[in-house]
Amino acid sequence: xxxxxxxxxxxxxSPKENYFSIAKTANQNIVEMEIEKVFRRLAVAEKMLEExxxxxxxEAQIKALVxxxxxxxxxxxxxxxxxxNIVTQCE
Numbered sequence: 001x002x003x004x005x006x007x008x009x010x011x012x013x014s015p016k017e018n019y020f021s022i023a024k025t026a027n028q029n030i031v032e033m034e035i036e037k038v039f040r041r042l043a044v045a046e047k048m049l050e051e052x053x054x055x056x057x058x059e060a061q062i063k064a065l066v067x068x069x070x071x072x073x074x075x076x077x078x079x080x081x082x083x084x085n086i087v088t089q090c091e
Contacts (some may be wrong), residue, residue: 015079022083030089034082 013021023031047059065071 015083019079019083020040022086025088026086030086034085037085038078038082
């Protein structure tokens with residue numbers, strides 16, 4: 001089963017666009033499971049930060065990094081990972 005309408009579109013789309021395209025057509029149980037894994041990782045990261053004492057300086061650093069090329073790259077990697085996990089489970 002090929003869940004991509006056009007392989008060329010997959011290559012020119014952003015990882016975010018690819019994810020949302022895949023998520024609409026893939027098995028919703030798999031999509032939900034993968035999203036829950038991402039939220040769980042986020043919750044673990046937040047818990048670790050809180051346990052280390054999230055002071056005002058660290059909070060300011062986090063806010064400053066919201067718009068950052070490295071963070072953008074990491075977000076793209078997460079979307080790519082999600083697509084890969086969903087696609088391999090739907091095959």
